[in-house]
Every structure is written in C-alpha cells, then in structure tokens.
Amino acid sequence: DVVMTQTPVSLSVTPGQAASISCKSSQSILSRDGKTYLYWYLQKPGQSPQLLIYEVSSRFSGVPDRFSGSGSGTDFTLKISRVEAEDVGVYYCMQGLYLPRTFGQGTKVEI
C-alpha cells in the first residue's frame, strides 16, 4: 500500500498567519494520464470530511482562495495564506491513484 506521511502532526496558529502542511507519498502518484491524484480534506470538529483540493492544486467548489495546494511526484504541500478561526480541524491528504486509497494520519490545526 502507498503510505502517506503528513507533517506536522499538529499546528497552532494565530488568525491571519500563514500555515503549511506537508504530505509525502511512499511512491509517485503521477498517473500515466499526466494527472497526479493527490487530494486534501478538512474535517472540522464534529463534522464529516470536506474536500478542499483535488489533483494537487485545484480548489474544489466553494473553497476559499486562501487555500492552495502544490507539489509533484511524492512531495506535496497545503498552504493556508491567512488562517481564520473556521479553519480549525484535522487536515488529511489522500492518494487516489492506487488501491487501496490511503490517507495521511492527519494534521490537527488549532488556533
């Protein structure tokens, strides 16, 4: 299975500051079709996960532009340019190229 490793495990930020989460996959998730199947989710307290970013850097519908994704091959980053109080929760990366789909262990973001 592809192992997804996120760092840090937790992050304490001040509103208005930037935040960055790293996700590394144990093998490349670049597909032969040229797409890289890396996704970012946020699970707010008491809620279901919600999709933020798909295919490394595309923001899902309704996601604020303070969220951005980057990376290639095996190394990926989620950046929040100016953290807001509503951004608290656990962030997960997930690879969508291989079965089984695998998630990172999560990064807890606190204000």
Added chain:
Amino acid sequence: EVQLEESGGGLVKPGGSLRLSCVGSGLIFKKAWLNWVRQAPGKGLEWIGRMKSNLDGGTVDYAAPVKGRFSISRDDSRDTLYLDMNSLRVEDTAVYYCGSGYPDHWGQGTQVTVST
C-alpha cells in the same frame, strides 16, 4: 446540491452482521463511483471500499481488513449504496461514511459499535 445520507448503524455483538445504506440526491447516482470510508474513535480516515458505476462495469474493490467480510452493492433505481458487514469484530467499531467521486461529497456518517 449533492447530499448523501447514511443509515443502518447500531450496536452489534462480535460475529454479528449489519447492513448500512447510503441514499444520494442531487447527483446522477447511476453514474457515480461510490466509496465507503470509516473512522475509528479518535483515529484517522480509513478507506474500506469502492464501487464503480454499473456504466463503468460495477467493479468493487475492498481494503484488506474487510475483504471477504464486507460486501458493497448498489441499487441505482433507489439511488442507494449498501455496505453489508458480516463477521464483525470489535476493531470494526467506527463512524462509517459514504462518499461520491474522489470522494468529493460525503455523508454525515453512521456509527457502528461492535461490543459484547
């Protein structure tokens, strides 16, 4: 607006069975690839299986921990996805979510507790 709603969770003894359902609305259900993902108490997300649309062959894939015990099926006439869980173990205790697509939309989850 896409909505997914799971139901069928509950308390079951080890070795027992349970069927979860996930009803979809706001999407062309018969075209959707659908997933089940679970989250054990205080833990992260674990993908447990996916069913392609019947238009794409209806293939079902499972994660190793549930293969042979869990079965995913769908009834497109009812816009419903199912998860049949057999030989349940204590470690299957989790909130079970269905998700469409990547997943890009998720239900609110249903709690399954396996305990004596």
